[in-house]
Amino acid sequence: xxxxxxxxxxxxxxxxxxxxxxxxxxxxxxxxxxxxxxxxxxxxxxxxxxxxxxxxxxxxxxxxxxxxxxxxxxxxxxxxxxxxxxxxxxxxxxxxxxxxxxxxxxxxxxxxxxxxxxxxxxxxxxxxxxxxxxxxxxxxxxx
Amino acid sequence: xxxxxxxxxxxxxxxxxxxxxxxxxxxxxxxxxxxxxxxxxxxxxxxxxxxxxxxxxxxxxxxxxxxxxxxxxxxxxxxxxxxxxxxxxxxxxxxxxxxxxxxxxxxxxxxxxxxxxxxxxxxxxxxxxxxxxxxxxxxxxxxxxxxxxxxxxxxxxxxxxxxxxxxxxxxxxxxxxxxxxxxxxxxxxxxxxxxxxxxxxxxx
Numbered sequence: 001x002x003x004x005x006x007x008x009x010x011x012x013x014x015x016x017x018x019x020x021x022x023x024x025x026x027x028x029x030x031x032x033x034x035x036x037x038x039x040x041x042x043x044x045x046x047x048x049x050x051x052x053x054x055x056x057x058x059x060x061x062x063x064x065x066x067x068x069x070x071x072x073x074x075x076x077x078x079x080x081x082x083x084x085x086x087x088x089x090x091x092x093x094x095x096x097x098x099x100x101x102x103x104x105x106x107x108x109x110x111x112x113x114x115x116x117x118x119x120x121x122x123x124x125x126x127x128x129x130x131x132x133x134x135x136x137x138x139x140x141x142x143x
Numbered sequence: 144x145x146x147x148x149x150x151x152x153x154x155x156x157x158x159x160x161x162x163x164x165x166x167x168x169x170x171x172x173x174x175x176x177x178x179x180x181x182x183x184x185x186x187x188x189x190x191x192x193x194x195x196x197x198x199x200x201x202x203x204x205x206x207x208x209x210x211x212x213x214x215x216x217x218x219x220x221x222x223x224x225x226x227x228x229x230x231x232x233x234x235x236x237x238x239x240x241x242x243x244x245x246x247x248x249x250x251x252x253x254x255x256x257x258x259x260x261x262x263x264x265x266x267x268x269x270x271x272x273x274x275x276x277x278x279x280x281x282x283x284x285x286x287x288x289x290x291x292x293x294x295x296x297x298x299x300x301x302x303x304x305x306x307x308x309x310x311x312x313x314x315x316x317x318x319x320x321x322x323x324x325x326x327x328x329x330x331x332x333x334x335x336x337x338x339x340x341x342x343x344x345x346x347x
Contacts, residue, residue, distance in 0.1 A: 032197060036221050038238040047236045049221065053195050060194050066223040066236065068190040068199065068318075068326040069298060075194070086194070087322060090297055132237070134220040137200045 031055075033115045035131040037063060042126050046071070050131065052112050059109050072101070076109050083109075100124050168277050168284050169267050175311035176263040182207040182312075184333040188217075193323040205262065205330070212344045213259050227255050228344045253295055257302070262330070264304060264313050273302075282308040310335075 031054040039046040048071060052061030059076040073087040083102045092101075104122045108129060111118050120129040183206045190199040203217040215225040226233040232243045232255060245252045253272070260266035266288060267275060272295070273288040288302040298320070305315035312333060318326040 034199070034220070036237060038236075040238075045238070047223075047238055049199065051192075051195055051197075051199055053197070062192055062194055064190065064199070066201075066217055066221065067225075068188060068201075070192075070320070070324065073192075073194050130238070137202070137220045 031113055033112050034134040035112070035115075036134055037132075038130045040128045040130065049134065050112070052109075054113050059113070061112070074105055076105070081106075100127070104129065169275070169286075172264045172284065172286070172306060172311050173268055176265045176267075178336075179207075179263045179312070180209050180336050181339050182262060182333065182335050183337065183339060184330045187329045187331065189327045189329075191325050191327075206339055206343045207259065207262050208339055208344065211255075211259055213255075213262070214343050215258065225258075226344060227259065253292065257295075261302070261304060261313060261316050264306065264311070266302075267304075280305060283314075284308070284311070307333075 033050075033052045033054075035050045037046075037048055037050040046065075048063055048065040050061060050063050052059055054060075057078055059078070060074070062073045063071045065071065070087065071089050071092060072085055075084045075086060076082070077084070083105055085098060085102065088098065088101075100123065104120065104127065107123075108120050108131075111120070112131070115133050117132045120131070121127075122129060183204070185204050186202065188201045188203075190201075192198070201217050201221065202219050203215070205216070206212075206214040211227055211229065213225070213227040217223040222237060224233070224235040226235070227245065230244065230246050232245050232251070234241050234243065243251060245255045257266060260269065264286070266273065267286050272291055274291060276287045276289075278285045278287070284306045286304045286306070288304070290296045290299055290302070299318050300321040301317075301319040303315075303317040303319065304313045305317075306312060307314045310333070312335070314330050314333070316328040316330070318328075
């Protein structure tokens with residue numbers, strides 16, 4: 001008698017699969033990207049930071065200026081292939097800008113998760129997005 | 144009836160005492176800030192966002208000289224300099240330098256004024272722009288400023304300043320947004336009234 005009843009054996013298998021599933025989920029989710037972003041237009045520009053986190057269902061992100069003042073939030077739903085902007089700063093909150101930004105973000109997001117430098121040519125208004133990965137924060141490096 | 148009168152009297156006394164206490168703290172902070180001619184320190188900025196699990200951290204150095212001279216420089220994880228000198232703002236980043244006349248933009252002039260007056264605590268006496276409430280966190284006085292102007296209210300719900308109990312100078316600035324996001328700036332190694340190199344406020 002080794003003490004392993006059929007009920008215990010099933011329980012152990014369930015626990016094993018749950019652990020395996022949790023391990024896989026943590027590997028897939030929690031992907032982060034941090035880029036220094038400059039958006040260039042013919043007559044003006046914007047610089048700031050683009051932060052994004054990805055899991056199996058969504059990519060969530062935000063664009064802030066260097067002081068941390070937020071320009072916009074975005075959520076990409078992988079299943080429906082839709083982008084939402086739960087927040088956009090008032091002076092950018094125009095229907096045509098939302099449309100342009102959503103379309104551009106769809107092209108940007110697959111590359112954002114690669115965490116490498118890239119330039120994305122926007123669809124309209126001669127907008128160019130320049131992404132450069134941020135080095136780790138000093139304190140984080142020390143940890 | 145007598146009970147109601149007593150309770151009302153006690154409440155009124157408490158209100159007037161707290162108003163007096165608030166005036167006392169504000170006066171002491173105003174006295175401390177008026178003695179600041181120059182200030183330099185390191186800072187650590189933490190932005191917490193409801194949408195994201197990990198906060199965004201940045202750090203750098205800040206210099207202030209009475210009036211309107213301010214250098215706010217980020218050195219990690221990006222390099223960026225905000226320089227305010229006589230109403231002109233110079234922004235230097237990884238993609239170049241631009242000069243802005245702060246007086247030309249209402250919002251920009253408000254932001255630069257808040258930045259300059261927050262580092263010394265001068266903004267506590269700005270009754271035109273803020274509704275003020277004071278409290279204590281342990282021994283440290285805390286001032287909560289609610290912006291009265293629409294432009295600022297759209298960005299920040301509350302600006303909370305935590306003061307060092309000894310120097311009565313700000314050691315923590317929290318910018319709370321209505322959506323639940325917040326930015327905390329902690330000022331470290333604060334040095335006051337030491338001569339600053341004029342180059343600190345010159346164009347880069």
